[in-house]
Amino acid sequence: MALSDPAARRYADAVFGIAHDTASHDRWLSDLDDIAALFSEPTVYGFLVSTRVPQSDKEQVLDNALTDVQSNAANFAKLLVRKRRANLATQIIEAFRERLNSVRNVAEANVTTAVPLSEEARTAVAEAVRRYTNADTVTLYETVDQQIIGGAVVKIGDRIIDGSVRTRLSTMRRSLAQG
Numbered sequence: 001m002a003l004s005d006p007a008a009r010r011y012a013d014a015v016f017g018i019a020h021d022t023a024s025h026d027r028w029l030s031d032l033d034d035i036a037a038l039f040s041e042p043t044v045y046g047f048l049v050s051t052r053v054p055q056s057d058k059e060q061v062l063d064n065a066l067t068d069v070q071s072n073a074a075n076f077a078k079l080l081v082r083k084r085r086a087n088l089a090t091q092i093i094e095a096f097r098e099r100l101n102s103v104r105n106v107a108e109a110n111v112t113t114a115v116p117l118s119e120e121a122r123t124a125v126a127e128a129v130r131r132y133t134n135a136d137t138v139t140l141y142e143t144v145d146q147q148i149i150g151g152a153v154v155k156i157g158d159r160i161i162d163g164s165v166r167t168r169l170s171t172m173r174r175s176l177a178q179g
Contacts, residue, residue, distance in 0.1 A: 008088040012095035015076060024070075025100055031073035032093040038065050038077075039089040048081050055082060098157070107135035110155040112143045114165075129156060 019028040039045055044065070048058050059078050066074045080086050101108060109129045111117070117125065126138045133156060150165035 008091035031069040036089040105136040107133035
């Protein structure tokens with residue numbers, strides 16, 4: 001996860017405690033995702049953070065928009081707006097997901113390649129990530145970017161393993177220019 005506001009981690013930890021006590025981790029993950037998606041809408045976000053809009057109007061909008069989330073999650077969304085922390089919604093879900101993955105021993109990796117991974121390559125990358133992280137389960141998020149030319153760039157949390165041809169060529173150019 002990218003560096004986050006310490007407040008985001010505190011909120012995520014508090015919500016995680018509630019989710020843990022009620023064995024509702026997956027439900028909270030889904031609800032937090034819905035809240036972050038709603039707060040990411042520029043028009044909605046602008047409305048929710050406006051000092052000109054009464055809190056009761058903001059809460060009414062949240063009640064109408066978050067009908068599919070549990071009441072505790074809707075109340076959490078209202079708390080974020082009331083405390084002027086709506087901007088932390090994305091960081092909160094990232095911190096929550098990171099904590100849940102840690103408890104479940106799941107590693108998430110973003111893999112960028114020049115061409116889509118074959119099933120064999122996908123399995124090899126997942127196994128390499130599993131060995132690197134000692135995780136029981138690995139979830140890969142794949143992106144294709146032809147600019148890396150070949151190889152792969154794997155991001156696991158805040159760690160980046162850059163095995164791209166583009167980076168190797170750039171390193172070689174720098175070495176030749178210095179030598």
